[in-house]
Amino acid sequence: MEATKKGFDFKKFISNNAMWFVLIVLAIALTIARPAFLTVANLTTLFTSESIKGIITCGVAWTILSKGIDLGPGSVAALSAVIVASFVQPADLATRLHPGGLHLPAFIAIIIGMLIGGAIGIVVGWLVAYTHIHPFIATLGSQLICRALAKMYSTRPVSNLDQGFRNFAVYKLFGVPMVVFIFLIIFIISWFMMTQCRFGKNIFAIGGNDQAARVAGINVEKNLVLTYMWSGICAGLAGALLAARTGSADPSTNGLQYEFDAIAAATVGGTSQTGGVCKMSGVMSGILVLGVINNGLVLLGANDNLTQIIKGVIIVGAVVVDMRKNAKKP
Numbered sequence: 001m002e003a004t005k006k007g008f009d010f011k012k013f014i015s016n017n018a019m020w021f022v023l024i025v026l027a028i029a030l031t032i033a034r035p036a037f038l039t040v041a042n043l044t045t046l047f048t049s050e051s052i053k054g055i056i057t058c059g060v061a062w063t064i065l066s067k068g069i070d071l072g073p074g075s076v077a078a079l080s081a082v083i084v085a086s087f088v089q090p091a092d093l094a095t096r097l098h099p100g101g102l103h104l105p106a107f108i109a110i111i112i113g114m115l116i117g118g119a120i121g122i123v124v125g126w127l128v129a130y131t132h133i134h135p136f137i138a139t140l141g142s143q144l145i146c147r148a149l150a151k152m153y154s155t156r157p158v159s160n161l162d163q164g165f166r167n168f169a170v171y172k173l174f175g176v177p178m179v180v181f182i183f184l185i186i187f188i189i190s191w192f193m194m195t196q197c198r199f200g201k202n203i204f205a206i207g208g209n210d211q212a213a214r215v216a217g218i219n220v221e222k223n224l225v226l227t228y229m230w231s232g233i234c235a236g237l238a239g240a241l242l243a244a245r246t247g248s249a250d251p252s253t254n255g256l257q258y259e260f261d262a263i264a265a266a267t268v269g270g271t272s273q274t275g276g277v278c279k280m281s282g283v284m285s286g287i288l289v290l291g292v293i294n295n296g297l298v299l300l301g302a303n304d305n306l307t308q309i310i311k312g313v314i315i316v317g318a319v320v321v322d323m324r325k326n327a328k329k330p
Contacts, residue, residue, distance in 0.1 A: 017285075019268060019269055019270070019282065019285035019286060019289055020285050022289055023285060023288050023289050023292060026289065026292050026293065026296065027292060030292065030295075030296040030299065033296075033299075033300065034296070034299040034300065036299060037295070037296065037299055040175075042295070042299070044175075044176075044177065045295070046291055046292070046295045047176075047177075047180050047291075048169075048177045048179055048180060048245065049291070049294075049295075050287060050288070050290075050291035050294075051177075051179045051180045051182070051183035051241075052179065052183075052238050052241055052242050052245065052258075053238075053258055053261045053262060053265070053287070053290075053291075054183045054186075054187065054265075054284075054287045054291075055182070055183050055186050055234050055237055055238040055241070056073045056074075056077065056234055056235055056238045056258050056259070056261075056262045057261075057262040057265045057266055057283060057286070057287055058183075058186050058187055058189075058190040058234050058280075058283070059073065059190075059230055059231030059232070059233065059234030059235060059262075060073060060231055060234075060259065060262040060263060060266055061190070061262075061266040061269075061271050061278055061280075061283045062190070062194075062203060062227045062230055062231060062278075063135065063139075063227055063228060063231050064263070064266055064267070064271045064272075064273060064275070064278070065194075065203050065204065065207045065227075065271060065272075065275060065276065065277070065278040066203050066206050066207045066223075066224060066227050066275060067206070067207045067210070067274065067275025067276070068128060068135035068224070068227070068228075068275075069135045069136055069139060069263070070124075070135070070139045070228065070231045070259065071136065071139040071140050071142075071143045071259050072120070072124065072139045072140075072142035072143045072146060072232075072235070072259065073231060073232075073234070073235035073238070073255070073258060073259045073262060074143070074235075074255035074256055074257060074258035074259045074260075075142070075143045075144070075145075075146035075147040075150065075255060076116075076117050076120050076121075076142070076146050076232060076235035076236060076239065076255070077117075077235045077236070077238045077239030077242060077254060077255030077258060078146065078147060078150040078239060078249075078250075078251055078252075078253075078254040078255045078256075079116065079120075079146045079147075079149050079150040079153070079239065079251075080113035080114075080116050080117055080235065080236040080237075080238075080239030080240055081113070081150075081158075081239035081240060081242050081243040081249035081250075081251075081254045081255070082150050082153050082154045082158050082243075082249045082250075082251050082254070083112070083113065083116060083153060084109045084110060084112060084113040084239065084240040084243055084249070085097075085158035085159075085161055085243045085248065085249035086098055086101065086153075086154065086158055086249075087101075087102060087103065087104040087108075087109040087112065088103070088104065088106055088109050088161050088162045088164075088165040089103070089158065089160055089161060089162070090103075090160065090162060091103040093160055095160065097154055097158050105164075106162060106164045106165035106167075106168060106244075107168075109165065109240065110165075110168065110237065110240045110241075110244075113236045113237060113239055113240035114233050114236040114237045114240070115236070116236050117232035117233050117234070117235045117236020117237065117239070118229050118230075118232045118233040118236065119232070120142060120146065120232045120235075120236075121228040121229040121230065121231050121232020121233065121235075122225055122228070122229045122232070123142075124138050124139055124142050124228045124232070125224055125225035125226070125227060125228030125229055126225055128224055128228065129220070129221035129222075129224035129225050130221055143259070147251075150251035150254075151251045151252065153251065154249070154251050155251075157248045157249060157250040157251075158243075158248060158249045158250075159247065159248035159249075160247075160248075161243065161244070161247055161248065165243075165244055166244050166245075166247055167244075168182070168240075168241065168244045169241050169242075169244035169245035170244070170245060177245075179241050179244075179245055182237075182241065186234060186237070187280065187284065190230075190280055190283075191280040191281075193230075194278065194280055195280075199223065199226065202218050202223045203223060203227055204276055204278075205218055205276075206218065206220055206223060206224065206275075207272075207275030207276035207277070207278075208275065208276030209276075235255075238255070238258070239254065239255060242254055242255065260311070260315075261290060261311070263315065264286070264290055264311055264314055264315045264318070265283065265286035265287045265289075265290045266278070266283055266286060267286070267315060267318040267319060267322070268285075268286035268289055268290065268314055268315075268318045269282035269283040269284065269285050269286025269287070269289075270282035270283075270286070270322075271283060271286075272322050273319055273322055273323075274322070274323075290311070290314070293307075293310060293311075293314075294307065297310070
């Protein structure tokens with residue numbers, strides 16, 4: 001037998017960690033252009049705002065891994081936000097959305113938001129798995145329906161929320177807002193499920209080749225429903241935390257276009273649009289790169305339209321790179 005030694009593959013290392021290098025370059029460039037970028041106050045703002053979108057991304061990445069997509073999380077977050085917010089307005093508030101309605105402890109209200117998101121995810125997952133509606137159509141429908149339901153539930157922003165509820169997002173532990181810790185917990189759970197659980201292995205198999213997965217004895221339909229349920233839970237939690245962070249819930253603007261930021265972050269982080277490929281470390285790099293770009297453009301005083309153009313270019317570019325990688329595979 002002839003033994004072969006493989007040295008350190010520098011090219012492969014760069015390729016596998018490209019977004020982390022991009023993140024470092026962006027951070028250095030922005031620090032030079034705007035020294036305020038690297039201040040504690042700005043970094044706290046950056047991580048706090050991106051944590052909400054990051055939670056959504058932790059769910060959306062799974063749907064892309066399964067060779068699907070989820071366009072509904074932004075609207076699911078809005079629906080969750082207004083419902084949860086209505087439960088945590090002070091009972092004696094004169095302008096309460098539902099005078100005399102149910103008043104719940106903050107933790108219970110947040111759980112309800114997650115359950116709402118999970119229930120919507122189950123319905124969408126059932127449509128995708130059992131009726132074979134394309135995920136794009138099923139989730140586009142959920143996007144429109146959930147946004148409309150949020151506006152029907154409340155025709156105005158729901159404000160004056162309990163401070164105990166707000167603390168779930170704004171209270172600082174060791175100088176770091178709670179919402180960041182919650183995002184990290186969701187990220188770790190997502191990473192653990194993807195790398196250590198049978199569920200994660202099943203979704204990799206389904207995304208790679210659903211027919212082969214079925215032959216291997218994997219219950220494709222059940223696992224797809226669970227995938228969209230997880231995405232819904234993440235969106236429901238994100239909506240509740242968004243209301244907690246801002247102190248109000250607006251059915252028209254909460255979560256608007258968050259799903260596109262999530263898709264962009266997951267794709268930039270290396271999650272393949274053709275399914276079967278995803279690394280949570282890559283997803284994290286995508287979240288941070290998009291967050292730094294958003295934050296940096298604000299510091300530079302760039303027009304919001306320019307921000308949207310750059311995001312669009314990044315998404316298209318990431319998909320093109322992904323397609324070229326897949327084209328080279330035997």
